[in-house]
Amino acid sequence: MYYPVDPRGNRLTVGLRTLDLKTWFEFDDEFEQEIAEKHRLDSSNAEVFAQLPEGEAGAAEFLELAADNLQNFHPERNKPFSSLTEISKVVQEDVCIMTKIGDDWVLTAAVLYAPSRWRLFDKMGKSLEGIHKPVPGYQEQIGEAVEFTFDRMTPDRSLWRANWTLLDDATRFQPTPPSPENQLRVAGADLNEQVFFRVERQTLRKMPRTGDVVFTIRTYVTSLGKLLQAIETPINMLEALKTMDDDHVEYKGWNTLKPALLAHLERDI
Numbered sequence: 001m002y003y004p005v006d007p008r009g010n011r012l013t014v015g016l017r018t019l020d021l022k023t024w025f026e027f028d029d030e031f032e033q034e035i036a037e038k039h040r041l042d043s044s045n046a047e048v049f050a051q052l053p054e055g056e057a058g059a060a061e062f063l064e065l066a067a068d069n070l071q072n073f074h075p076e077r078n079k080p081f082s083s084l085t086e087i088s089k090v091v092q093e094d095v096c097i098m099t100k101i102g103d104d105w106v107l108t109a110a111v112l113y114a115p116s117r118w119r120l121f122d123k124m125g126k127s128l129e130g131i132h133k134p135v136p137g138y139q140e141q142i143g144e145a146v147e148f149t150f151d152r153m154t155p156d157r158s159l160w161r162a163n164w165t166l167l168d169d170a171t172r173f174q175p176t177p178p179s180p181e182n183q184l185r186v187a188g189a190d191l192n193e194q195v196f197f198r199v200e201r202q203t204l205r206k207m208p209r210t211g212d213v214v215f216t217i218r219t220y221v222t223s224l225g226k227l228l229q230a231i232e233t234p235i236n237m238l239e240a241l242k243t244m245d246d247d248h249v250e251y252k253g254w255n256t257l258k259p260a261l262l263a264h265l266e267r268d269i
């Protein structure tokens, strides 16, 4: 289980590590269930798949790299696929293609079945800065570092990072953005059962032919109760909650969750 909760308290970090391409795609026993869910979601296609003309070459190169990677490291998984929506039934990851257009890295193609409270059509054609506009502090604190990473990374060193959040629903597909009115609903809830710890394992790979960056997102969801059983102490999470600014708490939809969870976790310390 990934538990990427920073012991130094809440802060926006780039936090990239070298990716071993053997683990570009991760498979687990939720595979069948996730793929079935993806088939069900295909009916709402505009929210799960989009491609601009500028993203076609990058998407095609990604499909070739993915087929090679599966053949090398997971041959039993390598079924034929010829589009982003087809490969999304072969691997559990979501995929975003980022293309350098002018000075900006722009989202030009994506297949997305596990948005964590964002809509694909709000982000298509936007730059890294534009995509992250709702994130308080993003541009001032890490915007340049992310841009620099995209510019400077090379095809021979791929990267990965993980982030986490808490939601009041275990569903992977959650496109509705939070707002001051749309906060998590936890009044009277058994937090262990009704709050979910959600980790995104994200990978970044610069592709040699097009120079586009493929960004994959793998989403893991577990109940807070199971998480608390698996970790020794919730002290890092408690610290993250305590040190998070009010605007970030509201951005995440945690206005009501934060006080309830602080009390809940403090009982465990």
Ligand code: HEM
Binding pocket: 012, 013, 014, 015, 096, 098, 107, 117, 118, 123, 131, 132, 134, 135, 138, 142, 146, 149, 163, 164, 165, 177, 215, 252
């Ligand atoms: C090294 C690369 C990146 C870093 C360090 C980064 C960092 C972050 C951070 C810190 C957040 C806020 C998370 C939170 O507080 O819950 C965020 C949100 C987000 N990121 Fe990134 N990000 C990166 C690349 C990307 C890329 C390539 C995409 C392309 C689709 C992307 C899409 C998003 C979206 C859609 C959100 C939610 C924004 C919203 O609430 O509307 N990120 N990112």
